[in-house]
Amino acid sequence: MMDLNLLHISVWANFAAFFLITFLPKNRVKLPPAVALLFSGAGAAASAVLLVRRFGGEMLEWKFPWLTWNSAQVNLGYYLDDLSLVMLTSVCLISFLIQLYSVWYMNEDADKKRFFATITFFTWAMISFVVSVNLFASYLFWELIGLASYLLIGFWHERPAPRRAAIKAFVMTRFGDLGFLAAVILLISHVHNLDIPFLNSQAAALLGPGELLLVIVLLFFGVMGKSAQFPLHTWLPDAMEGPTPVSALIHSATMVAAGVYLLVRLFPMIEVSQGGMHYILFIGAFTSVLAACLALTECDMKRILAYSTVSQLGFMVMAVGSGTWHGGMFHLITHAFFKSMLFLLSGYFIFVAHHSNSIFDMAALPLKEKSKWMLVLLWIGALALSGLFPFSGFMSKESIFGYLLETRQYPVYGIALFISFLTAYYTTRMAFIVSKNGSGPGAGDKRDSPLRGQSLELRVALNLPVTVLGILTVAGVWVFLPWHKEFFHIHTDWHAREWMNLGVTSALVLAGIGTSFFYFGRKSFSEKGWPALIPGLDFLISKKFFMDDFWNAVMEKIVKGFSRLSVWSDAHIINAAVNHVGLACVRSGRAVAELQAGEVQRYILVALLVIVSIIFYLLTR
Amino acid sequence: MLINQLVPYLLLSALLFSTGLFGFLMRRSLIAMLIAVELILNAANINFLAFNRFMNADKSLGQIYSIFVIGLAAAEIAIGLSLVIAVYRKFRSINVEKLTELKG
Numbered sequence: 001m002m003d004l005n006l007l008h009i010s011v012w013a014n015f016a017a018f019f020l021i022t023f024l025p026k027n028r029v030k031l032p033p034a035v036a037l038l039f040s041g042a043g044a045a046a047s048a049v050l051l052v053r054r055f056g057g058e059m060l061e062w063k064f065p066w067l068t069w070n071s072a073q074v075n076l077g078y079y080l081d082d083l084s085l086v087m088l089t090s091v092c093l094i095s096f097l098i099q100l101y102s103v104w105y106m107n108e109d110a111d112k113k114r115f116f117a118t119i120t121f122f123t124w125a126m127i128s129f130v131v132s133v134n135l136f137a138s139y140l141f142w143e144l145i146g147l148a149s150y151l152l153i154g155f156w157h158e159r160p161a162p163r164r165a166a167i168k169a170f171v172m173t174r175f176g177d178l179g180f181l182a183a184v185i186l187l188i189s190h191v192h193n194l195d196i197p198f199l200n201s202q203a204a205a206l207l208g209p210g211e212l213l214l215v216i217v218l219l220f221f222g223v224m225g226k227s228a229q230f231p232l233h234t235w236l237p238d239a240m241e242g243p244t245p246v247s248a249l250i251h252s253a254t255m256v257a258a259g260v261y262l263l264v265r266l267f268p269m270i271e272v273s274q275g276g277m278h279y280i281l282f283i284g285a286f287t288s289v290l291a292a293c294l295a296l297t298e299c300d301m302k303r304i305l306a307y308s309t310v311s312q313l314g315f316m317v318m319a320v321g322s323g324t325w326h327g328g329m330f331h332l333i334t335h336a337f338f339k340s341m342l343f344l345l346s347g348y349f350i351f352v353a354h355h356s357n358s359i360f361d362m363a364a365l366p367l368k369e370k371s372k373w374m375l376v377l378l379w380i381g382a383l384a385l386s387g388l389f390p391f392s393g394f395m396s397k398e399s400i401f402g403y404l405l406e407t408r409q410y411p412v413y414g415i416a417l418f419i420s421f422l423t424a425y426y427t428t429r430m431a432f433i434v435s436k437n438g439s440g441p442g443a444g445d446k447r448d449s450p451l452r453g454q455s456l457e458l459r460v461a462l463n464l465p466v467t468v469l470g471i472l473t474v475a476g477v478w479v480f481l482p483w484h485k486e487f488f489h490i491h492t493d494w495h496a497r498e499w500m501n502l503g504v505t506s507a508l509v510l511a512g513i514g515t516s517f518f519y520f521g522r523k524s525f526s527e528k529g530w531p532a533l534i535p536g537l538d539f540l541i542s543k544k545f546f547m548d549d550f551w552n553a554v555m556e557k558i559v560k561g562f563s564r565l566s567v568w569s570d571a572h573i574i575n576a577a578v579n580h581v582g583l584a585c586v587r588s589g590r591a592v593a594e595l596q597a598g599e600v601q602r603y604i605l606v607a608l609l610v611i612v613s614i615i616f617y618l619l620t621r
Numbered sequence: 622m623l624i625n626q627l628v629p630y631l632l633l634s635a636l637l638f639s640t641g642l643f644g645f646l647m648r649r650s651l652i653a654m655l656i657a658v659e660l661i662l663n664a665a666n667i668n669f670l671a672f673n674r675f676m677n678a679d680k681s682l683g684q685i686y687s688i689f690v691i692g693l694a695a696a697e698i699a700i701g702l703s704l705v706i707a708v709y710r711k712f713r714s715i716n717v718e719k720l721t722e723l724k725g
Contacts, residue, residue, distance in 0.1 A: 598721030601646050608642070 003054060004062055006046045007078055010092055011131060013043030014124035021117040032116040033103045040096045040123060047092040051085055063133045072192040079133035079196055087130045087261055090333050094253040094340050095123040097465035101344050102245040104461040115155060122148035126254035130261065135194040139184050142258060146173045149255050153242040162241040169235040176225015176232050183218035196265060204272035216276030227259025227313045230287040234547050236310055240302040244347030247302060251309045252340035260316045260332050267325040281321030285415045288314030292422035300357040301346045304430050308385060309339060315419055322412050324403035331396035334477065338384040338393060341469035345378050349434060363436035375435050377470045382431035384473045386424035386509050392477040405501050417508050424512025432520040630671035638664035651705045651715040655698060662694045
């Protein structure tokens with residue numbers, strides 16, 4: 001009972017904050033952040049207590065019927081097992097830290113009320129999605145997540161770029177959601193019960209193999225949209241137009257994590273279909289390599305991180321598709337922590353660089369004197385993302401690599417190693433360049449640091465979240481290891497294979513870092529590194545592998561062509577039909593009105609004709 | 622003999638009726654329309670008498686009806702003419718094309 005109450009608190013705290021903030025007076029600018037922090041802090045605390053009390057124990061299911069028709073029923077409620085518990089806690093914790101950071105980041109923004117209302121709403125939608133017992137309710141929250149992300153990406157809607165990015169994100173994820181909706185409809189018409197435990201245990205047996213494959217492909221189409229998998233990945237880098245805390249939230253615990261979480265949540269159902277698993281594996285691997293290549297020569301810090309998110313999500317999807325949902329989930333959690341930290345740091349560096357996103361502008365700043373701690377954290381995050389021992393990224397990647405070796409999926413193992421190498425290269429490239437300390441082109445920026453004169457509470461709001469996330473990135477995995485090693489299937493008894501795996505992966509990561517050092521770590525450094533040496537690659541990357549052009553063409557030719565066809569058919573067929581019905585009525589009315597001109601002889605003529613026709617009818621009958 | 626057959630009488634009556642109907646529908650003057658009605662009534666009279674003469678045993682029935690119809694026609698003309706006068710007083714015309722106040 002106590003656990004249920006805790007769960008209620010952690011789910012509804014953010015909604016309560018959203019509700020309260022909406023009704024706050026507009027002139028009290030300090031109140032919205034305070035309310036948001038208070039409530040989401042309470043939610044995070046409740047979820048942490050839940051984690052301690054319940055982890056590894058029985059699952060908790062609490063539901064009530066909501067909609068019933070024919071034999072199908074939709075329940076609302078919670079489904080809390082170890083998986084959703086881990087996800088719930090990390091979402092609550094990360095979103096609390098990000099909201100704390102937002103107090104600093106949004107300090108000078110006028111519309112704090114709208115920001116904090118939307119961000120708490122976003123968090124609530126994600127948490128509800130995570131603990132929802134029913135796939136239909138999951139779908140509803142999935143859509144709410146999409147709506148909230150649209151509102152947040154387009155938060156600065158006075159400028160055209162965020163508006164466009166928000167619409168792009170919304171339309172592309174909605175496009176994917178169509179697949180999810182179709183899968184839900186297919187499931188409800190064939191299985192009649194959308195409870196997730198039921199789906200996981202029974203659905204595969206109730207559906208034929210062809211139908212199951214169709215359901216998985218459709219579901220995965222939704223995942224492609226939300227988790228930015230190829231070919232629906234192009235919205236994510238553009239979503240960088242939103243405020244940085246929003247980027248951090250979208251890229252770590254909410255939004256993009258929802259897709260991978262959905263795959264993991266329904267893994268026992270998906271696992272049955274071999275074809276579905278191969279499809280997921282292939283798309284994940286392809287996305288991962290593609291996005292990693294896009295990150296190689298990027299100069300915008302947030303876009304580098306965005307591409308690395310797409311790549312890492314592809315990595316997780318690939319892990320799930322290869323059969324290790326433990327590895328995928330583990331990487332999702334560790335990635336959520338260090339990626340949100342990296343984003344929060346990028347917000348800081350962009351602020352210090354006078355609102356420039358370019359890593360070369362940051363290189364021109366003397367960061368080592370003023371922001372030593374931030375640089376240390378940046379390196380921790382970068383090395384964790386690269387997957388270097390002993391950071392958290394190492395543990396989760398190691399878990400995936402270990403599984404791939406154990407099940408002898410050598411081609412996938414090779415691709416994963418290649419991705420790992422690219423990741424190490426582009427992440428440390430970013431870190432090397434940012435920590436140049438004013439020795440790059442345009443060095444010696446003597447402008448005042450914009451941080452000067454900020455109050456203590458703002459400095460706490462800036463430093464505390466990144467520090468906590470940094471500590472979790474370094475030590476969290478090791479501190480919690482005794483608890484989660486069974487859940488995440490982590491090997492602790494190491495043999496020759498594990499040691500060999502460790503050697504190979506570490507060697508590749510170090511090779512990536514070494515290459516990066518060769519090009520960017522020394523005194524004179526290049527801008528693009530080795531991708532510029534391979535003919536064609538640089539061009540392809542600068543064109544983003546033509547994916548934006550592809551979608552533009554799709555929008556321009558197919559969608560707009562279809563729109564034009566619809567407009568034409570509306571004007572010339574549907575509307576014309578309606579118009580002609582009206583015109584015919586008017587014309588026949590006019591024609592008949594002649595008979596009623598009031599001329600008595602016409603009336604008599606009509607009467608005569610009627611009588612004659614009646615007589616004629618009676619005679620010939 | 623033609624005079625002892627029904628059909629010539631019926632043809633005459635039909636001709637008379639058609640003339641009356643044509644005049645009733647086509648003439649624009651109320652007086653002419655009244656005259657046309659007289660033709661129609663007389664066509665009916667001829668029918669009565671002809672059918673009575675050739676088809677019925679009782680020779681008086683058709684004649685009685687004819688006398689009734691003649692009386693009726695006289696009354697109708699009296700009322701009709703007075704209506705025409707009333708119409709003329711109100712509209713200063715007896716052209717039916719101008720009498721269109723009752724149209725919907």
